[in-house]
Amino acid sequence: MFLIYFQSATLKDHTCKIISNESSYEDGVxxxxxxxxxxxKGIFVLSDGLQTNGSKLTEGISSVLPSNIVVSGGxxxxxxxxxxxxxxxxxxxxxxxVCAIGFYGENIHFQAASKGGWDSLGLTxxxxxxxxxxxxxxxGKLALEIYKRYLGDKVKELPASALLFPLGLKDxxxxxxxxxxxxxxxxx
Numbered sequence: 001m002f003l004i005y006f007q008s009a010t011l012k013d014h015t016c017k018i019i020s021n022e023s024s025y026e027d028g029v030x031x032x033x034x035x036x037x038x039x040x041k042g043i044f045v046l047s048d049g050l051q052t053n054g055s056k057l058t059e060g061i062s063s064v065l066p067s068n069i070v071v072s073g074g075x076x077x078x079x080x081x082x083x084x085x086x087x088x089x090x091x092x093x094x095x096x097x098v099c100a101i102g103f104y105g106e107n108i109h110f111q112a113a114s115k116g117g118w119d120s121l122g123l124t125x126x127x128x129x130x131x132x133x134x135x136x137x138x139x140g141k142l143a144l145e146i147y148k149r150y151l152g153d154k155v156k157e158l159p160a161s162a163l164l165f166p167l168g169l170k171d172x173x174x175x176x177x178x179x180x181x182x183x184x185x186x187x188x
Contacts (some may be wrong), residue, residue, distance in 0.1 A: 009107075016098050021052065042072070047098035055133055
C-alpha cells in the first residue's frame with residue numbers, strides 16, 4: 001500500500017458496478033461524463049479483466065473527452081486461469097468493477113506511454129469473422145483450429161497457451177502495426 005499527497009491537485013473517483021463486456025462502451029462514456037470538467041488533466045482506470053472489453057471502454061471514454069486529456073490504466077488479470085479478477089475499491093475486494101480516478105488542477109501534468117517487446121511471427125492473416133473483441137475466423141478458417149495447428153504440444157494447455165502467442169493487429173490501408181492483443185480462444 002502506498003499514499004500519495006498532492007499539494008495543489010484535486011482527485012475525484014468514479015466506480016461503475018456490475019459491468020459487462022456488452023456495456024463497456026457505455027461504462028466508458030459514463031466515466032468520462034462524470035469526471036470531465038475544464039480542470040481535468042488525466043484519468044487513471046483499472047478494470048476487471050474478464051468482464052470488460054478494454055477497447056470498448058477506452059472508445060467510450062475517448063468519445064466524450066478532448067484529445068489533450070491523457071487516459072491510462074489497465075485490466076486486472078489472474079495469470080492464465082481466466083477465473084476471477086478483482087480490484088480493491090475503498091479497502092474492499094470487488095469483482096466486475098471498473099474504477100477511475102480523475103486528476104484536476106493547473107499544476108498537474110500527465111504523460112503516458114507503452115512499449116511492447118513482441119516481434120511478428122508467422123503468416124499475415126485477415127480476420128474474416130469477428131464480433132467486438134472476439135475473432136472467430138482468419139482467412140475464412142476457424143481461429144481456434146489455426147491456433148491448434150501451430151501450438152503443437154501446447155494445444156493441451158489452451159486457453160492459457162494462447163497467451164504466449166498474441167495477435168499483432170495492423171491497419172489494412174497503411175500496413176502500420178497498431179496494437180498487440182491477447183488471444184482468448186472460443187468455440188464458434
